Amino acid sequence: MLLEGKKGLVLNVTNDKSIGWSVARVLHEMGAMVGVGAQNARMRERVDALVADFPRMRSHAVDFAQDDEIAALAAEAKGIYGEVDFLVHSAAFASKESLSNPFVQTSREDFGLALDVSAFSLVALCRHMEPVIADGGSVVAMSYLGSTRAVVGYNVMGVAKAALEACVRYLACDLGHRGIRVNTVSPGPINTVSARGVGGLIEMIDYVHQKAPLKGTFGQAEVAATTAYLVSNLSKGVSGQVIFVDNGYNIAAM
Ligand SMILES: NC(=O)c1ccc[n+]([C@@H]2O[C@H](COP(=O)([O-])OP(=O)(O)OC[C@H]3O[C@@H](n4cnc5c(N)ncnc54)[C@H](O)[C@@H]3O)[C@@H](O)[C@H]2O)c1
Numbered sequence: 128m129l130l131e132g133k134k135g136l137v138l139n140v141t142n143d144k145s146i147g148w149s150v151a152r153v154l155h156e157m158g159a160m161v162g163v164g165a166q167n168a169r170m171r172e173r174v175d176a177l178v179a180d181f182p183r184m185r186s187h188a189v190d191f192a193q194d195d196e197i198a199a200l201a202a203e204a205k206g207i208y209g210e211v212d213f214l215v216h217s218a219a220f221a222s223k224e225s226l227s228n229p230f231v232q233t234s235r236e237d238f239g240l241a242l243d244v245s246a247f248s249l250v251a252l253c254r255h256m257e258p259v260i261a262d263g264g265s266v267v268a269m270s271y272l273g274s275t276r277a278v279v280g281y282n283v284m285g286v287a288k289a290a291l292e293a294c295v296r297y298l299a300c301d302l303g304h305r306g307i308r309v310n311t312v313s314p315g316p317i318n319t320v321s322a323r324g325v326g327g328l329i330e331m332i333d334y335v336h337q338k339a340p341l342k343g344t345f346g347q348a349e350v351a352a353t354t355a356y357l358v359s360n361l362s363k364g365v366s367g368q369v370i371f372v373d374n375g376y377n378i379a380a381m
Pocket of ligand 1: 142145269318320
């Protein structure tokens, strides 16, 4: 029960294949009280069905493109939890066109949308939640290798992840005086609704599983375990980092 007594939010979950859902389940299993987010009221119904079986879980709704919804979530979290010990940001969005057309054709609007929802949202979330995060708390975001390497088809989402990782470093500097850590987990490819928006996902998953130094598959369970470490007191002293959970694929040249 590594996380007994800890309370926090995992934002957001679409279905039982979402990385956020695996994270929420593992944090709960380790003793935490977990608020699980959905993007809107319609999606919240599915999250309500998921959390129903877990005694220390409840649902929330927040659209990361709306400041008033993020502010309302912070007020709601204060009312329910008093303080939170962790925030897990597990959300991203890019238009279908920007993921299917060549990157050079990305429109100004699609560029702004991807960076707004997938990167700025972490800043907005930390800004509104700062008074609610306990001293010594932990913020974790989900990134991807496409932030530093050109992964064909990942396109503007790679730019958004580069921005997200930079945001993590600046937020780590801003919040560190209160002992609040801000880190990124960078999973290898995993079959989820969002990931299926990127062409050739299944081939990409097979390729990474074959080429990575560690043999065998990896997935939600490994990502959730690393997130639990970052949420726990075991990672005291770790901030501003990108931790890959990809069987080591990112370090291999050939
Ligand atoms: N699946 C992968 O291969 C992979 C790899 C590396 C990183 N990631 C990252 O993991 C995170 C979770 O993605 P996932 O793969 O579990 O997919 P998912 O589709 O299950 O989850 C993505 C979530 O983002 C939310 N979202 C989208 N637009 C939003 C908005 N405007 N406001 C609030 N929430 C919004 C969706 O509602 C959904 O719950 C994302 O940041 C993703 O980029 C995924």
